[in-house]
Each structure stands twice: as structure tokens, then as C-alpha cells.
Amino acid sequence: MVCAEWDPLKRRERGRRRRPEQDFFCRRCRIQVGTQVFGTEHRNHCPRCLWSRHLDERPGDRRSSCGGGMEPIAIWVRPDGEWALVHRCGTCKVVRVNRVAGDDNEHALMSLAARPIALPPFPVDRLPD
Numbered sequence: 001m002v003c004a005e006w007d008p009l010k011r012r013e014r015g016r017r018r019r020p021e022q023d024f025f026c027r028r029c030r031i032q033v034g035t036q037v038f039g040t041e042h043r044n045h046c047p048r049c050l051w052s053r054h055l056d057e058r059p060g061d062r063r064s065s066c067g068g069g070m071e072p073i074a075i076w077v078r079p080d081g082e083w084a085l086v087h088r089c090g091t092c093k094v095v096r097v098n099r100v101a102g103d104d105n106e107h108a109l110m111s112l113a114a115r116p117i118a119l120p121p122f123p124v125d126r127l128p129d
């Protein structure tokens, strides 16, 4: 059975009229990313590689004309303990903070969080006691 929901033309038509947040394809891993997911209101990054695209001026408005790829560069821990992703646009260099989504890949999140520890800028074994 072919479900009308999956007709790409119909989806685009509907999206243009009243749904600003449509599913999108990650340019890096080529997977379809759903925007309706637990833990975020404005899903804008891929749950697998955590990359995003520069589409918003403010969260969810889709008003930016940049469209550059946004690299996840850090994890920021909010005062309430919630993790947030820091993205930097490869095109215009703007830096944005985005909520971690409920289905983000834990390995990708952990490796991003551990990156400064894994690559210290000084020799750790020669630190004074």
C-alpha cells in the first residue's frame, strides 16, 4: 500500500502552506531526518552526525538565506544540567547553540564532549602534582 503521506509532492505542497518544519535530508549521511522528535521543538540537526544547516535567524524561523553547513564544535552544559550543541556555520562562521534532541546519537555526543580531553594542548603526563 502506498501511503499518501509519503507522496513527496504532496508533502512539499503542504509544507509550503502551513508546515514550516519538514523532514530534511542530512547532506553528510544522506538520511532522512524527522523534525518531530521528543526533546526538541526545532529539530535542525542530524541525529547521527550532529551536523546542521544554517537555516534560522532565530530558532525555528527558517529565515536565514545562508544555508551553510553547521559543524558541531562543542557540547555546552546549561545551568540546569541539560546538554546543548554548539554549531558553527562553515560559510558565515556564525555560532549557534541548539538543544540536544531525544534521538541524538549518544556516541557522537560523547565523542564531541570528550574531544578537548582526548586532544589536550599540553602534555598531560608532565603536569605538576
Ligand SMILES: [Zn+2]
Pocket: 026, 027, 028, 029, 030, 031, 046, 047, 048, 049, 050, 051
Ligand atoms: Zn548526518
Ligand SMILES: [Zn+2]
Pocket: 054, 066, 067, 068, 089, 090, 091, 092, 093, 094
Ligand atoms: Zn551561515
